[in-house]
Each structure stands twice: as C-alpha cells, then as structure tokens.
Amino acid sequence: MAIPSAIDLDLQAVRRQFPALGLKIDGQPAVYLDNPAGTQVPQRVIDRTADYWRTMNANQGGSFATSRRSDALMADVRQAAATFVNAASADEIVFGPNMTTLTFAVSRAIGRELRPGDEIVVTRLEHDANVSPWLALQERGVTVRFVDIIVPECTLDMHDLHRQLSARTRLVAVTHASNAVGTVPDLAEVSRAAHAAGAWLWVDAVHYGPHGSIDVRAIDCDFLVCSSYKFYGPHQGILYGRRELLERLHPYKVRPASDEGPTRWETGTQNHECLAGLLGALEYLAGLGGADRVVRPALEAAMHRIRAHERALAARLIDGLQQIAGIQIYGITDPQALDHRVPTVSLTWPPHRPEALARWLAAHQVFTWHGNHYATEVIARLGLVEQGGTLRIGMAHYNTASEVDLVLELLAGYRP
Ligand SMILES: Cc1ncc(COP(=O)(O)O)c(C=O)c1O
Numbered sequence: 204m205a206i207p208s209a210i211d212l213d214l215q216a217v218r219r220q221f222p223a224l225g226l227k228i229d230g231q232p233a234v235y236l237d238n239p240a241g242t243q244v245p246q247r248v249i250d251r252t253a254d255y256w257r258t259m260n261a262n263q264g265g266s267f268a269t270s271r272r273s274d275a276l277m278a279d280v281r282q283a284a285a286t287f288v289n290a291a292s293a294d295e296i297v298f299g300p301n302m303t304t305l306t307f308a309v310s311r312a313i314g315r316e317l318r319p320g321d322e323i324v325v326t327r328l329e330h331d332a333n334v335s336p337w338l339a340l341q342e343r344g345v346t347v348r349f350v351d352i353i354v355p356e357c358t359l360d361m362h363d364l365h366r367q368l369s370a371r372t373r374l375v376a377v378t379h380a381s382n383a384v385g386t387v388p389d390l391a392e393v394s395r396a397a398h399a400a401g402a403w404l405w406v407d408a409v410h411y412g413p414h415g416s417i418d419v420r421a422i423d424c425d426f427l428v429c430s431s432y433k434f435y436g437p438h439q440g441i442l443y444g445r446r447e448l449l450e451r452l453h454p455y456k457v458r459p460a461s462d463e464g465p466t467r468w469e470t471g472t473q474n475h476e477c478l479a480g481l482l483g484a485l486e487y488l489a490g491l492g493g494a495d496r497v498v499r500p501a502l503e504a505a506m507h508r509i510r511a512h513e514r515a516l517a518a519r520l521i522d523g524l525q526q527i528a529g530i531q532i533y534g535i536t537d538p539q540a541l542d543h544r545v546p547t548v549s550l551t552w553p554p555h556r557p558e559a560l561a562r563w564l565a566a567h568q569v570f571t572w573h574g575n576h577y578a579t580e581v582i583a584r585l586g587l588v589e590q591g592g593t594l595r596i597g598m599a600h601y602n603t604a605s606e607v608d609l610v611l612e613l614l615a616g617y618r619p
Pocket of ligand 1: 239300303330381
C-alpha cells in the first residue's frame with residue numbers, strides 16, 4: 204500500500220468522528236490538550252462497546268451463542284492488537300486492566316528468576332509505572348540503576364546508558380516516548396546495547412501509541428506495554444511478550460485457570476466491553492489509513508499521516524511559546540529534530556505556577572495538565588519539584604492549528 208501524504212489527513216472528517224469534540228461543555232466548546240492523560244474516543248469505539256453489551260454479553264468458554272461470540276471477539280481483538288504492535292503472533296498479546304497493573308504482574312514474575320546482585324536499568328525519562336515495578340524487586344536483592352538525561356532537551360544520555368550496563372544487567376526498561384516532555388529515545392540503540400549486555404528489553408509504549416507506529420520486531424524488544432485509552436480507545440492495557448518468555452516465566456495465577464498461551468497471564472475475567480472498544484479504536488485507525496479492517500499497512504499509513512500533522516502542530520506551538528518572554532520549554536525545540544519528539548510540550552513560566560496557568564486555561568475551556576505527570580524522575584532531574592512541575596500541553600491528531608493559536612493567545616494574555 205502506498206503511504207499517503209500528510210495533506211491526506213482530513214481534519215474536519217477526523218473531528219466529526221469524535222462526538223466529544225462537537226459538544227459544548229458548560230455552554231462552551233472545549234479544547235482538548237489533556238491528551239497524554241487520555242484521548243477522546245471516536246464513534247466506532249462507542250458503537251463497538253455498546254454492541255458488545257447488546258449482542259454478546261457473556262463469560263467466555265461456554266457452549267451457548269453469546270459466550271461463543273465473546274470468544275470470537277476476544278480472538279479478533281487479540282489478532283488486531285498483535286497487528287497494532289506488529290507481533291508475529293496473537294499468542295504474544297496479553298490483556299489487562301492497564302499498563303501499570305500488567306507491568307507489576309510481569310515484574311513480579313520476572314523477579315522470581317532474579318538473584319541478589321542482578322541489576323535492572325531504567326531511565327530518568329520514565330513514567331513511574333516503568334520505575335516502581337522494578338524498584339519493587341529491590342526486596343529480592345536486585346539493584347536498580349538509572350540512566351541520566353541531558354537537559355533541557357531531555358534526551359537520553361546514551362553514554363550513561365552504556366556506563367550503567369554490565370554483565371549483571373538482566374533487564375532494561377525504557378520509554379518509547381516521554382509523557383512529560385515528549386522525547387522519543389533511539390530505541391534501536393537501546394535495544395542493541397541491552398541485548399549486547401545479555402539483558403531483556405522492556406518498552407513502555409503508552410505515550411508513543413497515539414503518535415507513531417509501534418513495531419516490536421523493528422525495535423527487537425522482549426516486552427512492550429501500551430494502554431488503549433491513550434490512543435482513542437477505552438481503558439484497557441495491552442502487553443506484548445516474546446512467546447518464549449511468556450511461556451517460560453511463571454505468572455501468579457489461580458489454579459483452575461488455563462496455563463496455556465497468553466491467557467495464563469490474564470487473571471480473572473477480562474473487561475470484554477473495553478476489549479470490544481479496543482477493536483473499535485484499531486478499526487478507526489485502520490480507517491484513517493484507508494482500510495475497513497485492521498491491517499498493518501493501513502495502521503502504518505494512519506500513523507504516518509498522524510505524525511506529519513502532529514509535527515506541524517508541535518512546530519507551531521513551540522515557535523509560539525518561544526515568542527512569549529520568560530517561558531522555558533523542557534524537551535526538544537529544534538525544528539529540525541521534531542522527529543525525535545511527540546507533540547507533548549512541557550513548560551514553566553516563573554514566577555507563575557503551572558497549576559495557576561492550567562487553571563487560567565481551564566477557565567477558558569482549554570484543558571491541560573500541570574504537575575509531575577507521574578514522571579517524577581524527569582521533574583526531579585529538572586529541579587522542578589518545588590515549583591509544582593510543568594504545564595503540559597499535549598496534542599493529538601484531532602487538534603487544530605487554531606486551537607494551538609488559542610492556547611498561545613490565552614497564555615500571552617495571562618493575568619494572575
Ligand atoms: C508513559 C506512560 N507510561 C505508563 C502510564 C501508565 O499507564 P496506565 O494508566 O495504563 O497504567 C502512563 C499513564 O499516563 C504513561 O503516560
């Protein structure tokens with residue numbers, strides 16, 4: 204399939220598919236720039252979820268029609284999720300409530316194999332959901348090492364990565380994109396270095412998911428986690444694990460549950476209606492790439508369009524922010540280097556506190572986030588704990604240039 208160009212993203216057609224974008228909140232149109240904490244959903248997701256309730260609501264594994272439909276749905280979603288991350292097989296996909304829960308579940312299982320003196324390497328770019336589950340293994344005598352970042356661009360310090368790795372490293376945990384400052388690290392290099400040290404690579408793709416094409420085979424990672432509420436779907440976690448590892452490790456599970464295939468990792472009854480919604484989100488993305496079912500070329504085409512549009516939005520926002528005296532942006536700002544970031548822009552503007560700025564924007568129905576964004580290591584490294592973290596303006600592909608202009612205008616006119 205030919206990759207369509209950026210101008211192929213028909214923004215008005217995109218926005219029409221998201222019911223929330225057309226609604227007024229408290230009598231005023233809302234501007235959603237809170238996307239890193241969760242995106243809005245297209246009608247397809249709502250329809251898929253409602254259709255599950257209406258036509259197939261049942262537990263799995265029964266001999267009656269609705270149960271068989273639930274089984275079939277689950278198989279379809281697993282295959283679609285495998286296509287989304289480019290896994291070789293649907294057997295490498297595990298579902299769970301969210302990324303954090305899945306990461307704790309697998310980190311505990313990995314911990315069963317670790318010995319005192321083993322090491323895990325994480326980075327200071329991470330959301331804490333990719334730090335605390337590894338720190339928890341310190342109780343088994345495991346040492347956790349941190350890779351530093353270069354400030355204020357907030358890129359990974361690759362020299363430090365190589366310094367932290369050794370023959371004792373068992374796992375490297377790294378983000379595909381920072382939810383605080385937008386950096387997209389060079390995962391190919393991290394992967395090469397981790398594997399050269401004999402370690403497994405764990406990738407947190409939660410923040411990258413809405414912005415770019417995830418490809419576990421290209422990254423050559425051993426595990427990857429993402430969450431569909433960040434890419435236009437419901438609250439649903441997804442784990443990719445290399446088949447051999449999912450089979451070899453021992454999950455904490457109840458005895459009667461299957462010990463075969465990916466379901467051995469899925470504790471309790473899954474959230475079927477959200478899984479139906481996840482299928483809807485992937486169908487939406489495939490549709491953006493010109494297909495009516497979830498096939499890889501269409502997902503890649505969709506992400507290509509999304510990235511091109513978002514790059515233009517990021518350039519416009521960064522350029523506008525740089526015109527406002529006193530605003531400090533944390534993250535990549537070089538217009539030539541925007542491929543190395545997603546359109547998640549963090550800033551401070553002393554002496555104004557990020558919370559006050561977010562409140563001002565919210566009063567004008569522009570939704571942003573302030574604080575540490577659970578990326579506590581980044582915020583501490585930037586020395587921003589005392590002043591309340593950053594203001595984060597997080598764009599998605601349905602945002603428009605006029606929304607960017609509005610947020611710039613509001614910030615320029617800020618009155619404490
Ligand atoms: C980069 C990143 N990783 C992990 C998480 C945690 O994801 P979940 O809410 O699915 O547990 C988030 C949530 O904001 C995130 O942005």
